[in-house]
Amino acid sequence: MSEGRSGTGSTSAPTVLRMILGRRLQERRQNAGVSLEDAARALHVKPLTIRRLEKAEVGLKPLYVEILLDAYGADRREIEEFVALAERANEPGWWHPYRDVLPSWFSGYVSLETGARTLRTYEPHYVTGLLQTPRYARGVLGGGFPDDRDEDLRRRVDLRLRRQSLLERDDAPTLWTVLEETVLHRMVGGPEVMREQIDRLLEVSELEHVSVDIVPFTAGAHVGACAPFTYFRFEEPELPDIVYTEILSGAVYLDQRSDVAAHLEAHNRMSLLTSDTDSRALLNRMRKEYS
Secondary structure, three states, X not given: OHHHEEOOOOOOOOOHHHHXXXXXXXXXXXXXXXXXXXXHXXXXXXXXXXXXXXXXXXXXXXXXXXXXXXXXXXXXXXXXHHHHHHHXXXXXXXXXXXXXXXXXXXXXHXXXXXXXXXXXXXXXXXXXXXXXXXXHHHHHHHHHOOOOOHXXXXXXXXXXXXXXXHHHOOOOOEEEEEEEOHHHHOOOOOHHHHHHHHHHHXXXXXXXXXXXXXXXXXXXOOOOOOOOEEEEEOOOOOOOOEEEEEEOOEEEEEOOHHHHHHXXXXXXXXXXXXXXXXXXXXXXXXXXXXX
16 A cells, blocks of 8 residues: 555555565565565566555566565475465455446455454444445445446445355454444434334344444544544454545545554544443434334
8 A cells, every 4th residue: 555545536455365465575575685676677667566566556467476586585385375375366356246336446445344353433424334234225325326227226235235244254353333323313214224224233233243332412522523434453464454434536545553543542432432231222212213
């Protein structure tokens, strides 16, 4: 990620495997004492290209990996392992069939979400996508893409629901979502849809690996009252913590420590404004209002 930011506008963010491979290549080059300039000469490219390869800003061709590792003094076994990883990194993700309805700047998010060990989300407007019911998701996506054909909208909803399967895996990540009370008052799809969605939140909040906190109106102004964001943490030591946040026409991916720390601190502070008991009580109260 260039300067800790990527994915604005139409630029896609790197996949998890590409990030792992890029950082391993950088570590291998540095351990071998090879400069960016020398690595660039091995590929007959500019040093900037090597830097972009290591930061996963561009795809890695297996042949490039082989040439670089040979220049770094790697043995044949190590080269074959890296090349195999490069080939895997270039394989389309499970979401590839939805590329016609998946914004390019969001494909990186789906990859990060799939590979994360911990996800923390803050949503001031809508229920987190991983916890949306089909009808609620259709209402949200229909509002966000008002010019969609029915088939395109159906496929967007299907993609969102397929993403939710990661919470059912044996190695499911931990999901901790903080919602503003506003989310529960914003009518999406009508009272029946809202009641169904609140039932879903009450149900998943009982899962060991899912937490749902509601920041009540009475909390007043607070540090997190801003744009929605998602914080990702991974098991792989090569991967830094990453924060994703959206703008109207795209998204920003942050991996600089100061940016990530600021969002993590905001999430921690917001969680202090809630309690599991109060959040469930608020959900139950809103459910009755929609009955």
